[in-house]
Amino acid sequence: MKKLINAPEDVLAESLRGLALSHPELEVDLADRVILRATRKDEGKVALLSGGGSGHEPLHGGFVGTGMLDAACAGEVFTSPTPDQMQVATKAIDRGAGVLHIVKNYTGDVMNFEMGAELAAMDGIEVRSVVVDDDVAVQDSLYTAGRRGVGLTVLLEKIVGAAAEEGQDLAAVADLAARVNGQGRSMGMALTSCTVPAAGKPTFDLPDDQMEIGIGIHGEPGRHRVPLAPAKDIAAQLVEPILADLDFTGSPAIVMLNGMGASPLIELYLMYGEVATLLEKAGVRVARNLVGNYITSLDMAGCSVTVLKADDELLRLWDAPVVTPGLRWGA
Amino acid sequence: MKKLINAPEDVLAESLRGLALSHPELEVDLADRVILRATRKDEGKVALLSGGGSGHEPLHGGFVGTGMLDAACAGEVFTSPTPDQMQVATKAIDRGAGVLHIVKNYTGDVMNFEMGAELAAMDGIEVRSVVVDDDVAVQDSLYTAGRRGVGLTVLLEKIVGAAAEEGQDLAAVADLAARVNGQGRSMGMALTSCTVPAAGKPTFDLPDDQMEIGIGIHGEPGRHRVPLAPAKDIAAQLVEPILADLDFTGSPAIVMLNGMGASPLIELYLMYGEVATLLEKAGVRVARNLVGNYITSLDMAGCSVTVLKADDELLRLWDAPVVTPGLRWGA
Structure with missing residues (x-):
């Protein structure tokens, strides 16, 4: 295996460390493996959380910033992040207007984001979710019931991020996300x-x-x-x-x-x-x-x-x- | 060879065609293999030309635009562009204040850019050149007398491009380029x-x-x-x-x-x-x-x-x- 890495088990932690050093406009929570905007958006605006297994960079951590995501949870390579990562992130980014979870359709991600949303609800945060399933290649797969979530995720995060930034409410932002996914x-x-x-x-x-x-x-x-x-x-x-x-x-x-x-x-x-x-x-x-x-x-x-x-x-x-x-x- | 290409001899032409379709803000002269800004900069400002063999993308064509290059000449893969490409490009971008040629230190590029500058001079255009030679690895190489021009080229094109954009004259822009190269x-x-x-x-x-x-x-x-x-x-x-x-x-x-x-x-x-x-x-x-x-x-x-x-x-x-x-x- 020829890679620019140290020990395989340290790849994610060390890559996040480099991301943090490279981008001071991001806050990288190395313990929880959550990437956030260093400066939160204004109070009263809907926040956007995504995340998934690592290995798809720049997705998702590289899309955190003004006009796109508020935070991203990074799982191990090709492995879903955990519900408690999602809870920490959701709590950190909520500005009182609720949080949209953007989830790629893989069994592990869907299950964990559902639990993450429930945990956030117990914290009193309103969460809506969109599951992206744009891949026409296969109906079911090794990791999926239904279509996989792939490239459309990038376009959806950009478009829905703009809507949240301009102050659309959670219902509107969630509806827009569903509409983009359908199209x-x-x-x-x-x-x-x-x-x-x-x-x-x-x-x-x-x-x-x-x-x-x-x-x-x-x-x-x-x-x-x-x-x-x-x-x-x-x-x-x-x-x-x-x-x-x-x-x-x-x-x-x-x-x-x-x-x-x-x-x-x-x-x-x-x-x-x-x-x-x-x-x-x-x-x-x-x-x-x-x-x-x-x-x-x-x-x-x-x-x-x-x-x-x-x-x-x-x-x-x-x-x-x-x-x-x-x-x-x-x- | 596993590549996303058609015939090997068409790679450059077809890649330039895709670049043109993707970036309407660029003008891609497919016959001369020159990438230019679709909208030229203001009259009276120094223009910047670079170029070299293809295969280093986004360098150089991907750095054409406001605040960076005015044009780039694309040679075949790993092969210098020709003096007449440089002449065409220099003429197209000169706004009456002269043109700086940014050349990576490879024997073919240096020779061809020298001839290109002479041809441009015959067109009545003042040209200054900077040869980038930042690679500390080797003194001479297969393609070079002296050090090779590598990564610093990107930083130099950005910094000198900003100076040209704000209206610094040719002598100042050329001096700045030499200073950046030295540092x-x-x-x-x-x-x-x-x-x-x-x-x-x-x-x-x-x-x-x-x-x-x-x-x-x-x-x-x-x-x-x-x-x-x-x-x-x-x-x-x-x-x-x-x-x-x-x-x-x-x-x-x-x-x-x-x-x-x-x-x-x-x-x-x-x-x-x-x-x-x-x-x-x-x-x-x-x-x-x-x-x-x-x-x-x-x-x-x-x-x-x-x-x-x-x-x-x-x-x-x-x-x-x-x-x-x-x-x-x-x-």
């Missing part, structure tokens, strides 16, 4: 496996001449293993299932071409060109886009495509200022 | 080789239990090959040669922990924690930092450290607004 779809692929530090070897074997289509963000199996193909064909294998699942014509779309961690930007831009061309041919009008590593799978090479059916309101919230380590514009 | 040092390492698309196989073999210290950004050999070591030791092997080369105490420092392309953010933040700790112990006060993939080497796993001795003026220029695909804050 977005994703599909990913891997050229290589990732290697979990504690395992020390690749999660799966993928021969030199094959790739996995419909992969999850933990290296869990996708739809099928197929021969390695040119970028043009890969783009089609990602875009077609998305368009088959939801009609994206007639509205502006926000599109993300996301890298899985080890694919360089020169390839991601190339892939974006292929994806944008296919979408245009299918009558989808791409109004905004994001190209880069936003929700990764450790050192996996590959990419995913997310398409969100937007409208003027969602575009306005998308364009609103955001100041986080992972996403930043307009301020 | 910064870098050192890199690789866990794995990169694979040039046209070659189709790794540039060098690096056994599973070894790493290369002092690597260049093209996979050219470093100082030595040593056994794989913990992050803490890697950090020491990068920081010590930098501190041995220049005294960084007594001034604030700007530090970049840069990924080589295939190392995920969870590892880069961990490495930053180790580097920041070593610098602090050595009496270096880190005033600003940057962690992420800024000057890469295709799909190489590894990282580099850059330290720049700053002062209030350099920090002010560092903090000035920048709006580019690769670096963005304050606007």
